[in-house]
Amino acid sequence: DVKVTQSSRYLVKRTGEKVFLECVQDMDHENMFWYRQDPGLGLRLIYFSYDVKMKEKGDIPEGYSVSREKKERFSLILESASTNQTSMYLCASERSYEQYFGPGTRLTVT
Amino acid sequence: AQTVTQSQPEMSVQEAETVTLSCTYDTSESDYYLFWYKQPPSRQMILVIRQEAYKQQNATENRFSVNFQKAAKSFSLKISDSQLGDAAMYFCAYRSAWANSKLTFGKGITLSVRP
Numbered sequence: 001d002v003k004v005t006q007s008s009r010y011l012v013k014r015t016g017e018k019v020f021l022e023c024v025q026d027m028d029h030e031n032m033f034w035y036r037q038d039p040g041l042g043l044r045l046i047y048f049s050y051d052v053k054m055k056e057k058g059d060i061p062e063g064y065s066v067s068r069e070k071k072e073r074f075s076l077i078l079e080s081a082s083t084n085q086t087s088m089y090l091c092a093s094e095r096s097y098e099q100y101f102g103p104g105t106r107l108t109v110t
Numbered sequence: 111a112q113t114v115t116q117s118q119p120e121m122s123v124q125e126a127e128t129v130t131l132s133c134t135y136d137t138s139e140s141d142y143y144l145f146w147y148k149q150p151p152s153r154q155m156i157l158v159i160r161q162e163a164y165k166q167q168n169a170t171e172n173r174f175s176v177n178f179q180k181a182a183k184s185f186s187l188k189i190s191d192s193q194l195g196d197a198a199m200y201f202c203a204y205r206s207a208w209a210n211s212k213l214t215f216g217k218g219i220t221l222s223v224r225p
Contacts, residue, residue, distance in 0.1 A: 031210065041217065042201065042215045042218050043215040045212055045213070090155065097207075098157055101154055101155040
């Protein structure tokens with residue numbers, strides 16, 4: 001079974017803090033994705049990566065950056081957290097066009 | 111750009127009954143994939159069913175089946191013999207067949223199951 005893990009289920013940070021969200025997959029997948037999920041807006045793609053050190057902007061990259069130094073790990077970075085980044089963050093990896101999701105991190109920025 | 115529309119935000123079904131969730135999409139591509147994902151309350155998103163656009167036959171997975179109408183760009187999910195565990199948010203999603211493409215999701219529909 002594919003396993004995608006995220007470093008925290010719940011996270012509370014202060015405005016202006018630098019925040020790291022980690023995602024790890026154990027199936028040697030090439031493609032990995034970061035989404036945010038907000039009520040009424042569905043899932044919106046922030047960034048994705050199709051290889052180590054490769055990254056592509058998604059639909060809402062502003063205020064975020066990513067890092068992929070190893071194939072199994074894809075990190076989402078909020079350089080200076082703001083209250084409008086309070087959301088559920090979902091990571092996914094992909095095999096044969098199908099995406100496998102982690103459990104999500106609910107981030108609250110106060 | 112591709113878009114996916116789920117026009118019904120909520121639906122309800124009686125346990126053991128059948129329910130159909132609607133989805134339409136817009137694309138100019140001929141080769142693509144369509145998916146239904148399920149997200150139970152406070153639980154992980156999981157894939158329910160997948161349909162390849164080049165296949166005419168509708169996909170089926172146990173109690174879940176789709177009605178794929180390529181010309182109409184419609185992709186509905188039918189859940190038969192609904193169970194309490196089917197209560198969840200369901201997302202329709204589109205993916206181009208091109209390598210390194212992204213998934214485009216609809217806004218989701220919340221399905222409740224009445225005992």
